[in-house]
Amino acid sequence: MQEKIIFKKEIPKLVKELTKEYVFYAPKNVKGNIEYKRVNNSKDIELEFLNSKVPPKEIVFPRMETMFTYTRNGKNIEIQKPKKVEDKNIIFGIRPCDAHSFVLLEHFFNFGEFKDDLFLNKRKNTILMGIGCNTPRNTCFCTSLEGHPFKKDDMDIFMVDLDDRYVVSPISDTGKEIIEGLSWLVDAKEEDLEKAIELSKKAESMISTTLEIQDSYDFLDSQFSDPIWKEISETCMGCGSCSFLCPTCTCFDVIDEEDQYNNRGRRMRIWDTCQFCLYSLHTSGHNPRDSSIERCRNRILHKFSYYPTNYNLIGCVGCGRCIQLCPVNNDLRVILKKLNEIQKKEEKTIVA
Amino acid sequence: MLDLYIPMLTNIKSITSENKVNDIKTFEFVFQNDDDLKNFNYVPGQFAELSIIGKGECPIGIASSPTEEGSVKFTIKKMGTVTSQFHKSEVGDVVGIRGPLGNGWPVEDMKGKDIVVIGGGFAFSTLRSLTEYILHKDNRDKYGKLTVIYGNRDSGETLYKFDLEKWEKRDDIELVLTIDREEEGWTKKVGFVAPVVKEVSPSSKNAIAVVCGPPIMIKTTIAVLEELEFGDEQILNSLEMRMKCGVGKCGRCNIGNKYVCLDGPVFSLAELKKLPNEY
Amino acid sequence: MVDIKNENQKIEEKMRNVARDLLKEKKVDLIIGYSEGTLPLASAPVFIRDEQEVNKLVWNNSCYVNLAKYLIPNIRENINGEFVDLKVGIISKGCVARSIIHLLVEHQINKENIIIIGINCNGILDRRRIEKDIGAHEITETEVSGDYLIVKGNKFEKKFKFEDYMNELCKHCKIRAPPISDSLKDNIVGECQEVDSLEDPFEDIIDFEKKSADEKWAFMNEVLKDCTRCYACREACPLCYCNLCFVDQNLPTWFGKTSEISDILIFHMVRGLHLAGRCVECGACSSVCPMGIDLSLINRKINQIVKDRFDFVSGLSLEKLSPMMTYKMNDKQEFMLEEN
Numbered sequence: 001m002q003e004k005i006i007f008k009k010e011i012p013k014l015v016k017e018l019t020k021e022y023v024f025y026a027p028k029n030v031k032g033n034i035e036y037k038r039v040n041n042s043k044d045i046e047l048e049f050l051n052s053k054v055p056p057k058e059i060v061f062p063r064m065e066t067m068f069t070y071t072r073n074g075k076n077i078e079i080q081k082p083k084k085v086e087d088k089n090i091i092f093g094i095r096p097c098d099a100h101s102f103v104l105l106e107h108f109f110n111f112g113e114f115k116d117d118l119f120l121n122k123r124k125n126t127i128l129m130g131i132g133c134n135t136p137r138n139t140c141f142c143t144s145l146e147g148h149p150f151k152k153d154d155m156d157i158f159m160v161d162l163d164d165r166y167v168v169s170p171i172s173d174t175g176k177e178i179i180e181g182l183s184w185l186v187d188a189k190e191e192d193l194e195k196a197i198e199l200s201k202k203a204e205s206m207i208s209t210t211l212e213i214q215d216s217y218d219f220l221d222s223q224f225s226d227p228i229w230k231e232i233s234e235t236c237m238g239c240g241s242c243s244f245l246c247p248t249c250t251c252f253d254v255i256d257e258e259d260q261y262n263n264r265g266r267r268m269r270i271w272d273t274c275q276f277c278l279y280s281l282h283t284s285g286h287n288p289r290d291s292s293i294e295r296c297r298n299r300i301l302h303k304f305s306y307y308p309t310n311y312n313l314i315g316c317v318g319c320g321r322c323i324q325l326c327p328v329n330n331d332l333r334v335i336l337k338k339l340n341e342i343q344k345k346e347e348k349t350i351v352a
Numbered sequence: 353m354l355d356l357y358i359p360m361l362t363n364i365k366s367i368t369s370e371n372k373v374n375d376i377k378t379f380e381f382v383f384q385n386d387d388d389l390k391n392f393n394y395v396p397g398q399f400a401e402l403s404i405i406g407k408g409e410c411p412i413g414i415a416s417s418p419t420e421e422g423s424v425k426f427t428i429k430k431m432g433t434v435t436s437q438f439h440k441s442e443v444g445d446v447v448g449i450r451g452p453l454g455n456g457w458p459v460e461d462m463k464g465k466d467i468v469v470i471g472g473g474f475a476f477s478t479l480r481s482l483t484e485y486i487l488h489k490d491n492r493d494k495y496g497k498l499t500v501i502y503g504n505r506d507s508g509e510t511l512y513k514f515d516l517e518k519w520e521k522r523d524d525i526e527l528v529l530t531i532d533r534e535e536e537g538w539t540k541k542v543g544f545v546a547p548v549v550k551e552v553s554p555s556s557k558n559a560i561a562v563v564c565g566p567p568i569m570i571k572t573t574i575a576v577l578e579e580l581e582f583g584d585e586q587i588l589n590s591l592e593m594r595m596k597c598g599v600g601k602c603g604r605c606n607i608g609n610k611y612v613c614l615d616g617p618v619f620s621l622a623e624l625k626k627l628p629n630e631y
Numbered sequence: 632m633v634d635i636k637n638e639n640q641k642i643e644e645k646m647r648n649v650a651r652d653l654l655k656e657k658k659v660d661l662i663i664g665y666s667e668g669t670l671p672l673a674s675a676p677v678f679i680r681d682e683q684e685v686n687k688l689v690w691n692n693s694c695y696v697n698l699a700k701y702l703i704p705n706i707r708e709n710i711n712g713e714f715v716d717l718k719v720g721i722i723s724k725g726c727v728a729r730s731i732i733h734l735l736v737e738h739q740i741n742k743e744n745i746i747i748i749g750i751n752c753n754g755i756l757d758r759r760r761i762e763k764d765i766g767a768h769e770i771t772e773t774e775v776s777g778d779y780l781i782v783k784g785n786k787f788e789k790k791f792k793f794e795d796y797m798n799e800l801c802k803h804c805k806i807r808a809p810p811i812s813d814s815l816k817d818n819i820v821g822e823c824q825e826v827d828s829l830e831d832p833f834e835d836i837i838d839f840e841k842k843s844a845d846e847k848w849a850f851m852n853e854v855l856k857d858c859t860r861c862y863a864c865r866e867a868c869p870l871c872y873c874n875l876c877f878v879d880q881n882l883p884t885w886f887g888k889t890s891e892i893s894d895i896l897i898f899h900m901v902r903g904l905h906l907a908g909r910c911v912e913c914g915a916c917s918s919v920c921p922m923g924i925d926l927s928l929i930n931r932k933i934n935q936i937v938k939d940r941f942d943f944v945s946g947l948s949l950e951k952l953s954p955m956m957t958y959k960m961n962d963k964q965e966f967m968l969e970e971n
Binding site for chain 3: 408432433436
């Protein structure tokens with residue numbers, strides 16, 4: 001299907017039409033932080049942004065979610081399943097790294113015998129209408145993970161910002177349907193497409209961080225207890241910043257809440273992180289991951305070793321949020337370089 | 353399982369105190385819905401997430417054998433929020449069950465082999481399930497020699513006294529009970545589980561050893577089994593971990609790339625040796 | 632005119648010399664300080680064990696972590712099969728030293744194991760505010776010129792006046808170097824200052840005070856709404872050292888853990904109350920918050936109440952107990968008395 005053009009001054013019209021059928025999420029400036037929020041008025045959209053602070057995973061995997069509600073009647077309990085979500089969402093302005101994170105999230109929640117419908121129903125009903133990154137950040141390293149600032153495969157509609165207009169490429173069938181529905185869009189010209197290609201090459205050259213990341217890190221016991229893990233985790237405070245604001249982290253806690261005065265309650269799931277000491281604490285008091293060394297190591301290996309072993313995908317998209325937001329400046333790029341050192345030590349031993 | 357996170361409702365049919373200090377009780381649950389009972393097809397060694405709705409959920413190994421129809425039994429020790437609430441419950445109370453979960457003991461692969469069941473303390477519940485399963489008339493001839501070694505701190509702590517009495521009377525099971533220290537009136541063995549296993553000296557030829565208990569007991573017992581020439585593939589363990597979802601989605605029960613709730617809780621020693629030492 | 636760059640260089644030099652000497656003379660096993668961050672306007676805490684590495688220590692106006700946080704649990708190392716408490720030298724701005732003094736008052740650390748390496752802090756920049764101000768640009772380098780911070784990036788450059796863009800708390804700070812007292816003179820090297828008493832007009836909360844109760848409630852709701860419950864604020868605070876935080880308790884469960892505004896408010900208000908008379912106003916909690924929430928308002932207001940009722944400021948002396956740890960017969964207790 002032919003690429004189209006949306007002029008930025010037509011965005012209000014676009015929003016008005018799409019909000020008829022879809023819940024429209026777009027980047028919004030919330031007290032200085034860019035966040036993907038539900039938007040009804042195009043004035044609220046912030047089009048000049050690098051990336052959001054909270055990743056758009058929040059839309060399909062919210063910070064807190066009801067698993068079920070229940071009511072009491074004497075000794076009896078009646079459980080009400082959560083209503084199946086019928087809303088169809090569009091996430092406008094999602095970046096290629098975050099769009100790829102949706103692939104990873106879906107893979108995880110769909111894997112195996114058990115399907116997490118709470119997530120999958122929302123994901124099925126969510127359309128990604130993303131924008132390529134004209135100015136990647138210093139902390140971006142999507143290209144080291146088979147990503148690209150202009151990667152469009154994981155989106156439904158992909159757009160390129162040409163200053164006063166967007167080049168719009170429908171990618172998936174759903175994307176094509178939507179674009180066809182916006183019959184007032186004009187066709188893109190040859191020079192628009194050329195400009196888009198130019199911007200793509202420029203963006204790629206701007207990525208300053210290149211890391212050698214293996215397909216999977218498999219460690220022997222000796223590397224698992226290498227002293228470098230202590231170095232890596234020494235200043236880690238054990239907060240949740242890296243996990244909560246990571247587009248691929250999915251761990252959650254389950255809590256029951258009771259409203260005794262009204263004989264009802266609910267079971268909820270909320271974001272959790274392996275960095276909290278409580279995460280793996282047994283009731284007996286035993287904690288397999290008792291110190292920050294084990295916890296930091298678990299998070300890094302989970303993304304770069306366990307996840308690839310289980311799903312053949314690396315569990316990181318290179319968005320750089322963890323680097324930006326870590327309170328003690330624990331830099332994943334530095335850590336990955338150290339991981340490679342550990343790996344090389346193993347190779348040297350084997351050759352010897 | 354139909355709904356991943358929605359518990360099936362059951363009522364407590366009976367509560368049996370299992371030990372002298374009364375902090376371990378066996379609960380028998382009856383499903384409110386007959387279809388739920390029909391769909392609850394489990395294998396010894398599996399567990400379920402039991403909910404006290406409004407308080408929380410905890411993963412407990414299934415103590416009853418699938419051959420005991422009509423209800424399911426779980427043995428619960430009073431340890432934390434949810435388990436304490438269980439101990440305050442009465443017959444008739446509503447309890448939620450999500451399950452069966454986990455991989456269970458590999459009862460199909462164990463067919464035709466000699467089974468050595470070794471348990472210590474309160475961890476015996478899924479071993480009871482396994483033993484009852486093997487002893488059932490439909491299954492007994494499919495397995496070889498059955499040896500059960502069960503150790504406890506003292507006679508008061510020994511669980512399932514009613515079942516143990518029945519088993520002792522049978523001649524198709526060698527039951528060895530032991531307690532840690534001499535006790536008045538105790539005529540059976542005295543000593544920790546590992547030296548007793550050494551004494552009993554089960555043959556490792558075509559045998560599977562199933563070991564459950566506190567970490568120190570597992571460590572010493574495995575050392576003895578290795579002396580008796582049990583291979584890593586012949587020793588099975590059931591692990592415990594903090595769990596929330598029980599279906600491999602919340603992330604916390606991982607050891608390396610394996611989830612104890614999905615790929616476990618039963619692991620062979622060979623599998624454990626490949627995993628990082630974080631459990 | 633102030634020359635921040637020059638000031639910083641002098642602070643850095645003095646700090647490195649002291650640290651080097653302490654390691655050389657084996658007066659400490661470990662130095663905890665700040666090192667150059669991998670991002671502009673960031674710094675990374677660093678543990679130094681070798682005098683050769685002392686040049687890793689830096690002082691820039693992005694040293695926002697309160698290093699006293701690393702003192703609990705006690706830093707121990709396995710030396711020849713035995714666990715030994717290490718002697719630690721800590722690079723201390725005034726507020727960091729105050730937290731150490733307070734931890735000593737609360738018997739959480741041993742005096743013999745601490746050496747406070749005092750520096751004269753010249754303020755911490757409000758990094759989140761600068762980032763919010765420059766919007767959709769990335770800072771690739773920074774430069775200090777006179778009393779201005781110049782940030783540069785891809786096709787942009789902007790100047791920020793230091794005194795305007797410092798942390799709110801730093802603007803009102805009067806204890807920039809560790810407070811010295813007789814009982815501490817063996818534990819402090821480097822810069823320090825004598826503090827007899829502290830006058831604090833609490834100008835920064837005057838606007839907040841003027842609001843009505845409803846307005847205050849609405850304001851706090853708005854400020855705290857974005858909290859993700861990551862607990863970076865709690866982890867960054869040296870005085871939040873409880874083994875089991877009240878939010879994590881479940882026998883009984885006191886409060887909810889969700890990110891609903893009622894749960895968020897309860898967490899921050901109760902934590903604020905737990906820090907009453909203890910918070911040393913270092914600003915680490917606000918600096919580490921990934922959402923850029925200014926948490927200092929709650930703590931400042933509570934500290935004002937403590938100052939007003941008990942004439943107490945935390946972290947100044949080893950001898951004075953915090954009001955929440957003791958009582959006097961003439962303490963105001965109108966809340967216990969009946970209406971008339």
